[in-house]
Amino acid sequence: MLLSALSCFILFAAVLFLLFFGAVWSWFSRRRPERAKWLGALSAMLGCCAGTVLALPAAAQWVPAQHFAFLGLHWQIDALAGFFMLPVLLLGLAAAGHSLGYLQGHGGQRQGTYWFFFNLTLLAMLLVCAAATYIELLLAWELMGVMSFALVAFSFQEQETRHAAWVYLLACHAGAVFLILMFVLAGNPNPGYAGTAVACGLLGFGLKAGFPILHVWLPEAHPAAPAPVSAIMSAAMLNLGIYGILRFLPPVSPGLLGWLLLGLGLSGALLGIVLALAQVNLKRLLAYSSIENMGIAFLGLGLGFLGLSQQNAAMAVCGLGGGLLHLWNHALLKGTLFLLAGAVFKSTGTLIIDKMGGLGKDLPVSKNLFIANAAALSGLPPGNAFLSEIMIYLAAFQGVLSGNHVILAAAIIAAVGLALSGGLAAAAFCKASAAVFLGAARNPRNHEPHPECRLMLGPELFLSLLALASVIFAPWLWENILPGVLQQSPLIGGGSWPLSAEHGSQTLSAVRNFSFAIIALIAVLGFLRHRQLRRKVLDTGCTWDCGYALPTARMQYTGTAFTQPLSDYFRLTLGRHRSTVPVQGYFPQEAAVHITASDPGDRLVWHPLSRFTARIADKTRRIQSGYLHLYILMILIALIAMLIYAVASSLPPAAAPEPALPAAGQLHQNAAPLQP
Amino acid sequence: MPQNPFFWWAGLITALLLAPLLPGVINKTKACFVGRQGPSLLQPYYNLHKLFRKDCIRSSTSCGPLAWAPGLELSALLLALLFLPYANQLSPFAFTGDAFLFAYLLGLGRFALVIGAMDTGSSFEGMGASREVQFAALTEGAFFAVIGFLAFASRSLNLSEMLSCPLPANVPTVIAAVILAAGIAFIVMLVENSRVPFDDPETHLELTMIHEAMILDYSGPDLGFILYSAALKLWLMTALVVLMLLPGDLASAPVLFILHLLGVLLGGIVIGAVEAVSARFRFLKLPQFLLGALCTALIALALTVIGTGGGR
Incomplete structure (x- = not known):
């Protein structure tokens, strides 16, 4: 000890x-x-x-x-x-x-x-x-x-x-x-x-x-x-x-906290991923996806706290544990993706997705890592994020099965929202990996492709392996670590009953086994296909493109085009966020479209707020006359006002027999709780 | 309900063997509706056989995913096949929460196909992939609402028990809700498998297709993999709808096995009939339609909650 x-x-x-x-x-x-x-x-x-x-x-x-x-x-x-x-x-x-x-x-x-x-x-x-x-x-x-x-x-x-x-x-x-x-x-x-x-x-x-x-x-x-x-x-x-x-x-109270976190998590998850869809900057897209994943973690925690307030052990354990597990999974996957974005930036000098393309041939290992991590972060099965998402789904469905009507409604909406955000995340990450690494290069690169930097590749591989390891160890983590971690939180550990890991650990180990089954199956099918093709002529040719023999890189779908139907559907890139140079004449010379995606948080809350503050500041500027006399007068007025206030508020103690002591006592009383 | 694993395995093997028959049934039905003779029922088998013998040509733009996407899609679907309760027999692989794994495995297959499509740098395939992810994302919500309904109706989180539980026969609202939810599952099936009215696999113009536009650059065994996976997926989703409508206590296992098989083939005929009599919807209207399906599935859940007297 x-x-x-x-x-x-x-x-x-x-x-x-x-x-x-x-x-x-x-x-x-x-x-x-x-x-x-x-x-x-x-x-x-x-x-x-x-x-x-x-x-x-x-x-x-x-x-x-x-x-x-x-x-x-x-x-x-x-x-x-x-x-x-x-x-x-x-x-x-x-x-x-x-x-x-x-x-x-x-x-x-x-x-x-x-x-x-x-x-x-x-x-x-x-x-x-x-x-x-x-x-x-x-x-x-x-x-x-x-x-x-x-x-x-x-x-x-x-x-x-x-x-x-x-x-x-x-x-x-x-x-x-x-x-x-x-x-x-x-x-x-x-x-x-x-x-x-x-x-x-x-x-x-x-x-x-x-x-x-x-x-x-x-x-x-x-x-x-x-x-x-x-x-x-x-x-x-x-x-x-x-x-x-x-x-x-x-x-x-866990009930109140649960509802708050549930609402915040659901709105954060959907808002984050919908905004991620519309981004053209790779790291900005990843940042919005972080908001989504934090939202998913909050959703899990919210469901867990609701379970605590309902005395529903399965819902509480699955929600809280799933939320915490998602933090780890997100950390490993998003860390790798940001590091890969750095490697992409070093290689191209830009972060604008629509200017990249075809990087997969220059950075083959990075390409595979990026696609694998992106798929895992969208919650797709052999990846580790699926393990935490399935726990959060389990928590939601426990609420559906055994909650009262209000909990049932909230839980099914949470589950549907999580499913929607999963689908949209897959769309956003398809966009990111496809527009950056796949297809042909949209901008001709002016330097020779240099081999991938080992110093950058090593850490990326390290984190990816950790992500794979976290699939293997998830059931162990769930049974041996998470209950103890949760007990340490004063919000949870004060509960009248202990959290046990019996809920969900069977599901986790089943999912882990199936994750490895699918990896094995992919390997087997790949091997069979390889054997089948070895005896045949494998030819390469230009992309079919419906018979057009001279496709250029500019004809490809860009990242913005890829998600345009969805971001239009969510009204992110319509109206004043889009300016077009329309096609004119029978033989049009040029046409263009400029799209910006705005953040509703910025647009609806912070910009109006900052404009409001600026207006008030403008009004109050009038007292800043620049004359020293006026400033001194203001100080004097303020001092007199404070003096009057102090005298007025201390009148009752002054009427008491011992005016000084209670005041000191009051001070002490006020100060005491501040001490740690 | 007595369990007989023999019939489950028989159901699995039937699915693997008969899956390519289903597109044949659909095409035959369509041909009958318009008064043609149509291709043979076994045409998909001939096509697969032909493709597996052929050589392969690959786009020079590709940097890899084009090659591994078909195998990945097939393995995701093969694994998803393990969770359905064929002939209402519980799957030996079932576990609590396998419904989510099932849904996400379908998602994995789709992700692989989309990445493969984008690998060619073709504008047509980009267009197909873009539409695919859009409609898939919106369908996901409806599908999970259906799963929520099934979970509540069967009081279970495992797909086998969800689909093979007996109906509470004397509650009319629940029966109405089951039919409603099965209808939504049918719509989800049509979207997931790119059938009319959501996608037309047989137009002459690549511009108007979703799934078929994504696989333009595949040839030989790779295309065979993809066609076989598409057939498996069709079988899988049709079986899901059929199993939702077949109460588990209807009959003994052999009868249920026959019923389930006939139901899937009947599903093929229904899909063919729908394709023959309706045209493709406008793409712009599809999102509204899919969110409407989501709301309808939630209504089915609400009906069940009211019908069975609430949760607790």
């Missing part, structure tokens, strides 16, 4: 030490890019490996939960913390390796800067997971926001990137403000504030986790950041919003 506590402490300190000193050292050697690069990368990788040794036993509950003080603050490593640390560490490891390849060509002092902020972002994310009380959480949360802001702004020379970084910084700080409010209100003994505290918590954590409407920073920040950073942010940092909800949200 003592030994494990000691080793836990030493490992934690080692992770902190490695990441922190790696960061600082590579910052100070930024004038020597080679050294800065290797220092930063090695310390990040070593830190992540040490962290895995720390987090894995904690998540698997091989060692008891540890609490300790470090740097005068309190930290704890328990199953829940370990569970959310692992994606950070694995993604951090892969992203560090990938950055080595991705940053090739960034000379000068950029390497040192990058690795400084990269390591500190990883460090902050780990500290968020390990925070034991509010103070540590807020400190780490703020550090995480600021450090990742610097990474988002890495290529600050571009105006779009500066805008994205600005939006991201605002979102981070708004989230932090809500969290501070939450902790202040939650500490207040007056029960009237409990509801507001929960609302603030959901807003604060939801800003990070990509709740619908609050998601607008995501599609801005992800395309702007370097690919490995997008991978970490999308795959690991979004999860921390959910971690915050599970660990730090003030007590709230």
Whole structure:
């Protein structure tokens, strides 16, 4: 016991030490890019490996939960913390390796800067997971926001990137403000504030986790950041919003929370994937798909909390477990996809899907990895995301089978919504993989195709193998890890009955076996086909194209064209989002169409809000006359007003026999709950 | 209900062997309706035999998926075949939640075909693939609403029990709901298999087709794989509709086996009749139609909930 506590402490300190000193050292050697690069990368990788040794036993509950003080603050490593640390560490490891390849060509002092902020972002994310009380959480949360802001702004020379970084910084700080409010209100003994505290918590954590409407920073920040950073942010940092909800949200009835998360999850899943369909920027598409997947996880958690409130054990376990499992699956798959998007960017110099095409011949391994990961993320069977989606379906259908009428209606709508989002995700990822990798190149490339960069390929393969491994280990994870992780959350563990893993584990192992059956079947059929074709003449020719012998690359369906029926159907690209140069005359010379897809969250909420604020600010500008006398007068008026207010409000205690003591007592009373 | 695994295996093998007969039945029915003699019932078998002997020609644009898509689609469908309760006998492979695996395996087959189509860089195949994913995404909702109905009506999450449970005979609303849901499943079947009125497999213009436009560049054994998978899928979905309408306690296993077989072939005749008397819908109207089907399936569920006196 003592030994494990000691080793836990030493490992934690080692992770902190490695990441922190790696960061600082590579910052100070930024004038020597080679050294800065290797220092930063090695310390990040070593830190992540040490962290895995720390987090894995904690998540698997091989060692008891540890609490300790470090740097005068309190930290704890328990199953829940370990569970959310692992994606950070694995993604951090892969992203560090990938950055080595991705940053090739960034000379000068950029390497040192990058690795400084990269390591500190990883460090902050780990500290968020390990925070034991509010103070540590807020400190780490703020550090995480600021450090990742610097990474988002890495290529600050571009105006779009500066805008994205600005939006991201605002979102981070708004989230932090809500969290501070939450902790202040939650500490207040007056029960009237409990509801507001929960609302603030959901807003604060939801800003990070990509709740619908609050998601607008995501599609801005992800395309702007370097690919490995997008991978970490999308795959690991979004999860921390959910971690915050599970660990730090003030007590709230599971029924209410369930309904909220269900509604948010369903709308997030559908909104995210419908918007992903219409995107032309590859990383923006992936970012919207992250919103969808976070929505699916929320849907699962929402169903689980509803199950808790209904005392429906099967629904609770399948929903909560499925939601958490989906976070891991999404982390592995989306991380790989972002890394692959980075490789594509390095190879083509653009992220616009409609300008690519035919990359599969230059990057054959990346093509196969991308298609496999995209199919898996759409929830298709041999992939790992299907395992978590089937659990969420099971939770919904448990609600259909044994809930009352309201639960039944909500559950069937959730299941149908999940099915729709699955179908739309398949459409979006068909678009992404087809328009980027398949067909012929739409823009002639001006350089010779160079072989795939090994430094970038390795991490992508590593994450894909982990995704495959998570299919194998899912039933084990379900039985041995998830119940313990869920018990650690105060929102769940306080329930009157323990969560058991008997629900769903049979389904999971059956699905796992069938996943491998299908892989085996594909291999067998491929072999048979190969044998059949070996004896025959295999000829290649030009694409049939209905007899037209000179098809050009511009005749292909572009990504936008591929999803145009769907995005038109959802009214995303109609009206003022589309401008056409129509075809004119019998022998038309030119015709064009320009399509932009707007985000309804931006259009309907944030733009009107910012216009409103700007109008008010405009009005209030009148008092800024520029005369010092007037300013002094204003200060004087404000001071007098405050004085009057203070005197008026302290009148009753002044009438009491001892005016000073109650005031001090009041102060003390107010301050006490603030202490952690 | 006594279980006899022999009839389940017989049903599986019949499906594998007789699946190509179903397109033959459809074509024969269509021919009869318009007064032609039509191709032989066995024509699909001849076609498959011919294709498996032929050489293969591949588009030079392809970078791989074109080659592995047919095998992937076939394996997804072969696996999906394992979950239906042929002759109302529970499948030995059934597990809680296999209905979702069934639906997603169909999705996997479609994904493979779409990726294969896009691999050729052909504008026609791009058009077909684009339409395929659009209609498939919208059909998915209707299909899951049907599964929800079946799950509630049979109080089970496993496809075998869903499709082979006996009907509560004395509840007229439930019977009405079953017929309604089977109708929706029939529509889902027509969309999934690209039949008239949603898609026309036999126009002379590639521009107006969905499924057939996607497979323009396949030849030889690859095309054979695809045609056989299409036949399997048709059989699979028709059997699903037939099993929904056949209550599990109707008769003994051998009679049910015969009934199920006849039902599937009758399904072929119905599809042929529908194709003969109706024209293809406009593509732009299809999404409304599919969402209407989704709502109808939800109504069927509501009818059952009311008919059986609610959940709890």
